[in-house]
Amino acid sequence: MFILASQSPQRKAILQNLHVPFDTIPSGFDESSIIEQDPIKRALLLAEAKAAVIASRYPDQWIIGVDTLVVAASGELLEKPVDANDARRMLDLHSGRTSIIHSALSLQKGGKKFTAVSTASVTFKHLTDRDIASWIETKLWHDRSGAFQIEGEGEKLIVKIEGEYETVVGFPVKLFQEMIDREHIVG
Numbered sequence: 001m002f003i004l005a006s007q008s009p010q011r012k013a014i015l016q017n018l019h020v021p022f023d024t025i026p027s028g029f030d031e032s033s034i035i036e037q038d039p040i041k042r043a044l045l046l047a048e049a050k051a052a053v054i055a056s057r058y059p060d061q062w063i064i065g066v067d068t069l070v071v072a073a074s075g076e077l078l079e080k081p082v083d084a085n086d087a088r089r090m091l092d093l094h095s096g097r098t099s100i101i102h103s104a105l106s107l108q109k110g111g112k113k114f115t116a117v118s119t120a121s122v123t124f125k126h127l128t129d130r131d132i133a134s135w136i137e138t139k140l141w142h143d144r145s146g147a148f149q150i151e152g153e154g155e156k157l158i159v160k161i162e163g164e165y166e167t168v169v170g171f172p173v174k175l176f177q178e179m180i181d182r183e184h185i186v187g
Contacts, residue, residue: 001021001022001023001061001062001187002015002020002021002022002023002061002062002063002064002187003022003023003024003025003054003058003061003062003063003064004022004023004024004025004064004066005025005026005027005029005050005051005053005054005063005064005065005066006024006026006027006050006064006065006066007024007026008066008170008171010149010151010169010170010171011066011169011170011171012024014166014169014171014173015064015171018173018176020187021187022064022187025054025058027049027050027051027053027054027065028053029046029049029050029053031046031067031079033049034046034049037077039069039071039077039100039102040102040104040117040119042067042069042077043067043068043069043102043103043104043117044067044104044106044115044116044117046065046067046069046104047065047066047067047104047105047106047115048065048104048106048108048113048115049065050065050066050067050106051063051064051065051106051107051108051113052065052106052108055108055109055110059109059110059111060109060110061109062107062108062109062185062187063106063107063108063109064105064106064107064176065105065106065107065108066103066104066105066106066170066171066172067103067104068101068102068103068104068145068167068170069101069102069145070099070100070101070102070145070146070148071099071100071101071102072090072093072094072097072099072146073093073094073097073098073099074093076093078090078093078099078145078146078147079145079146080143080144080145080147081141081142081144081147084136084141086147087135087136087141087142087147088132088136090141090146090147090148091127091132091135091136091141091147091148091157092127092132094122094124094127094146094147094148094157095124095125095126095127095132096124096125096126096127097123097124098121098122098123098124099121099122099124099146100119100120100121101119101120101121101122101145101146101163101167101168102117102118102119103117103118103119103120103166103167103168103170103171103172103175104116104117104118105117105118105171105172105175105176105179107179107180107183107185109185112183114179114183114185116175116179117172117175118163118164118167118172118174118175119163119167120161120162120163120164120165120167120168121161121162121163122148122150122158122160122161122168123158123159123160123161123162124148124157124158124159125157125158125159127157131156131157135148135153135156135157138153140152140153140154145170149169150165150168150169151169
């Protein structure tokens with residue numbers, strides 16, 4: 001059995017679809033305590049830290065820590081918006097451009113740690129003021145890195161995805177499978 005150190009419903013759904021036995025225990029890790037600004041390094045550090053919080057309490061279980069960060073075409077790191085105005089600003093940065101998504105995954109158990117990152121890109125349609133206002137009204141931007149999602153209503157914002165769909169959702173399935181196969185990890 002694995003423990004997912006996240007409260008993300010999207011991550012839970014992905015693991016359920018994989019028929020992976022797991023429990024969920026949110027890490028509660030303070031993301032602001034990591035000052036690294038390089039997006040790949042930051043995502044890796046955050047995934048490791050989230051897993052480590054739970055691994056310290058459950059040393060005999062495999063812990064899954066995940067973090068997803070978005071980088072706008074301008075190079076700006078876009079984490080979770082603080083409010084609707086911040087979400088609007090992020091959507092303006094995405095509009096008609098391609099943003100990069102980094103999803104880091106860390107598996108930890110009793111001093112063993114395997115961490116890696118999967119990267120994908122999302123090209124957004126040109127978003128009108130009306131598109132952005134409609135998206136803000138859905139509140140689906142809340143608690144989402146980059147203020148968007150690609151599933152459901154979010155599909156209306158997207159022109160193209162390059163890379164693994166689940167990487168953009170926030171749980172890199174192929175990377176997870178590679179890690180557990182390579183390391184012979186059984187949950």
